[in-house]
Amino acid sequence: MRGFVPVLMLAAALASPTAHASEASIRQLFQSKIPDVTVESVNRAPMPGLYEVVANGHIFYTDEKVNFIIRGVLFDARTAPMRNVTRARDAELTAQALTRSTENAIKRVRGNGRRVIYTFEDPNCGYCRQQQKELLKLNDVTIYTFLWPILSPDSVEKSRAVWCSKDRAKAWDDLMTRGIVPQGEARCDAPFDKNMDLARRFGANGTPAVFLADGSMLGGFVTAEKIEEAFKAPPAR
Secondary structure, three states, rough: HHHHHHHHHHHOOOOOOOOOHHHHHHHHHHHHHHOOOOOOEEEEOOOOOEEEEEOOOEEEEEEOOOOOOEEEEEOOOOOOOOHHHHHHHHHHHHHHHHHHHHHEEEEEEEOOOOOOEEEEEOOOHHHHHHHHHOOOOOOOOEEEEEEOOOHHHHHHHHHHHHHOOHHHHHHHHHHHHHHOOOOOOOOOOOOOOHHHHHHHOOOOOOOOEEEEEOOEEOOOOOOOHHHHHOOOOOOOO
């Protein structure tokens, strides 16, 4: 906690009682000062005088004149325990990005599908095959799997064969549980680059990577028991 105190003190120093700047002007100023990032959104932060800027999927805080830029964690000390504003907002942004990207994932529904989970996987990843066994133990879930072939050229070929199959869900299940690679010509556009950008946006650095619908990352390989516990747990503050 002590590591965050300087950030909070600096943020307090930047708070200004003057009139609010326009979000458009903050966007323009921020973009001009850091031209190698793309500003995605600008919003007022909960703290007076402070603005949240989302750029390249990362959260920054700045004053209305963009004289100071903070890349750190903002806490709301009005609550007990203190609420991690940055973590909650980051999870929200992750959830939104995942929801927008489901067309690039293999969708599998078990039972009523009311609970949602997202995975990033490589067909040659041993832990991904173990993850598949754990996912099959879950009921009433919708599983979105983003193919992220990063281990070898063969991973790309297998992933493309799955993605170009008529029944992607069956092809993926057959490959990961029985080792059956889909046959036939794999000629179709595959969203692997988009999936890689998405994974990197969230800070994922390997497969498998498992996320819940609320945007929280469970980690790499996760047992069915741990996933069930996460489903039942209250949202992180």
